Amino acid sequence: MSTLSEKLDRIQVFAPEGSHSALRTLQAHLKREVLRFLSVSGQTLLAPVVTATLYLLIFGVSLGSRVDFGGNVTYIQFVVPGLVLMGIINNAFANTSSSLFISKFLGSIQDLLITPLTPWQYLIGYSVAAMIRAMLVGGVILVVSMFFTSLPWANPVQALLMALISSFLFALFGLISALFAKNFDTLSIFTNFLLMPLIYLGGLFYPVSQLPRPWNLVSQFNPLYYLIEGFRHAVTGEGDISFSLAFGISSAFCVGLGSGVLWMFKNSSRLRN
Amino acid sequence: MSTTTAPALEITNLYKNYGQFAAVKDLSLKIEPGEIFGLLGPNGAGKSSTINLAAGLCRMERGQIKVFGHDVVCEPTQTRRLIGLMHQEVVIDNFLPIGKLLQLHAGYYGLKDDSEWRELLIERLALGPHIHKKMMGLSGGMKRRFMVAKALIHKPRLLILDEPTAGVDVELRQALWEFVREINRRGTTVVLTTHYLEEAQELCGRIAIMNHGQLVALDTTKKLTENHKLEEVFMRLTSSAEGRPA
Numbered sequence: 022m023s024t025l026s027e028k029l030d031r032i033q034v035f036a037p038e039g040s041h042s043a044l045r046t047l048q049a050h051l052k053r054e055v056l057r058f059l060s061v062s063g064q065t066l067l068a069p070v071v072t073a074t075l076y077l078l079i080f081g082v083s084l085g086s087r088v089d090f091g092g093n094v095t096y097i098q099f100v101v102p103g104l105v106l107m108g109i110i111n112n113a114f115a116n117t118s119s120s121l122f123i124s125k126f127l128g129s130i131q132d133l134l135i136t137p138l139t140p141w142q143y144l145i146g147y148s149v150a151a152m153i154r155a156m157l158v159g160g161v162i163l164v165v166s167m168f169f170t171s172l173p174w175a176n177p178v179q180a181l182l183m184a185l186i187s188s189f190l191f192a193l194f195g196l197i198s199a200l201f202a203k204n205f206d207t208l209s210i211f212t213n214f215l216l217m218p219l220i221y222l223g224g225l226f227y228p229v230s231q232l233p234r235p236w237n238l239v240s241q242f243n244p245l246y247y248l249i250e251g252f253r254h255a256v257t258g259e260g261d262i263s264f265s266l267a268f269g270i271s272s273a274f275c276v277g278l279g280s281g282v283l284w285m286f287k288n289s290s291r292l293r294n
Numbered sequence: 295m296s297t298t299t300a301p302a303l304e305i306t307n308l309y310k311n312y313g314q315f316a317a318v319k320d321l322s323l324k325i326e327p328g329e330i331f332g333l334l335g336p337n338g339a340g341k342s343s344t345i346n347l348a349a350g351l352c353r354m355e356r357g358q359i360k361v362f363g364h365d366v367v368c369e370p371t372q373t374r375r376l377i378g379l380m381h382q383e384v385v386i387d388n389f390l391p392i393g394k395l396l397q398l399h400a401g402y403y404g405l406k407d408d409s410e411w412r413e414l415l416i417e418r419l420a421l422g423p424h425i426h427k428k429m430m431g432l433s434g435g436m437k438r439r440f441m442v443a444k445a446l447i448h449k450p451r452l453l454i455l456d457e458p459t460a461g462v463d464v465e466l467r468q469a470l471w472e473f474v475r476e477i478n479r480r481g482t483t484v485v486l487t488t489h490y491l492e493e494a495q496e497l498c499g500r501i502a503i504m505n506h507g508q509l510v511a512l513d514t515t516k517k518l519t520e521n522h523k524l525e526e527v528f529m530r531l532t533s534s535a536e537g538r539p540a
Binding site: 025 | 349350351352353370371372374375377379381383385386387388389390394398399400401402403404405406408410411414418444448449450451472473476477480481482
């Protein structure tokens with residue numbers, strides 16, 4: 022058996038200069054984040070699908086047959102895109118906010134802060150993992166919805182784009198929440214008092230255009246309104262606003278939040294203190 | 295300045311405050327490549343703050359820290375690649391088994407997984423039977439062993455060990471120090487903080503003693519212990535009310 026000294030003679034004890042790759046750093050972060058949510062898949066993938074199925078049963082099947090709102094699609098066809106997007110948004114938000122906040126809470130964030138991860142790599146690694154989880158959940162909800170109704174799929178590419186941009190936007194929102202949050206209470210304020218009202222008042226279960234004034238105008242300040250309408254328009258071919266307006270406004274929100282996240286990863290004393 | 299000729303760690307006029315509390319006050323010191331350097335002091339002396347500042351875990355009020363000639367504030371990517379840090383506090387990451395975490399950690403530094411090096415660390419730190427366990431399933435000593443392995447997985451030039459042997463059994467201490475000496479012989483610079491003064495005396499070529507955020511002694515271990523035991527020197531320098539050199 023070789024001694025420690027002999028073994029160390031065979032191995033370089035320093036990483037040679039030029040052997041570091043920024044892409045590998047990003048891959049490691051992304052892989053860790055994906056493995057993290059897969060390791061608790063009952064909670065991260067299965068539970069949201071069960072919730073969405075219950076919504077489908079209640080709003081789609083049970084109440085849906087009694088709702089007539091004057092469109093060319095049935096109520097369940099109207100609701101399904103909203104439910105899919107709700108699954109995507111909730112899970113993108115939950116993935117980044119819980120991952121970053123728990124690592125702050127347990128102190129394991131220190132393991133990341135001492136590595137050469139750059140603000141861009143934090144942003145991309147966390148966000149892409151959240152988008153993967155969100156798209157998996159959204160995809161399964163879509164598959165489940167096929168047991169209840171069929172969708173017209175007016176423009177699948179646009180639908181995919183809206184789903185991706187929605188997941189990215191709320192992954193960024195989750196990061197900002199986790200960076201701000203000092204404890205679980207603060208984090209729940211973001212979830213309960215901001216995210217939930219935005220989702221439920223964004224036209225998930227009803228057409229915003231049919232709301233009385235001033236609520237239909239107030240709803241237009243809700244970013245969720247543009248995401249839901251854009252996605253619904255791409256799926257059903259019907260909606261209050263055009264796809265390009267929805268996509269443009271959502272992209273502007275992404276740029277704003279993304280800049281905020283980058284700034285916070287670089288400068289926030291809530292992270293490095 | 296080239297990585298190999300510059301000091302491994304150069305701290306100049308460093309200040310760090312936590313609110314009104316001054317944790318580090320005007321600290322300057324230089325650690326040359328290849329040293330095993332002891333940073334000693336009582337609890338709250340500013341050792342961990344200094345280490346955290348060097349690793350970029352918190353922000354300094356004033357001063358400069360360079361790692362092999364690279365500024366930790368201006369060139370964080372370069373300096374973090376060069377440093378391996380074992381924290382004083384046990385850091386829990388309970389989502390994945392420790393073997394997987396170790397593999398991923400090398401990737402965070404942009405390196406390919408070097409299985410021979412990884413297996414050597416696992417063997418030397420006796421982690422073999424535990425690599426499929428998550429951190430919560432490990433004993434306190436075993437968690438510390440894992441943290442040492444993680445600090446070394448990316449083959450750093452500067453290894454900073456903040457209380458590495460607290461709660462670790464004698465057998466592992468011996469194995470750990472043998473390993474540290476062996477990689478030090480091959481050029482790795484080691485900065486060690488410990489409350490076990492005999493360990494510092496045995497391992498370190500030079501020792502700095504901090505008290506109340508200031509440096510109160512900095513010399514070779516031989517000179518510091520010429521006339522007195524290290525413990526006596528330590529007590530004399532750190533028990534004075536002002537924490538000033540006697």
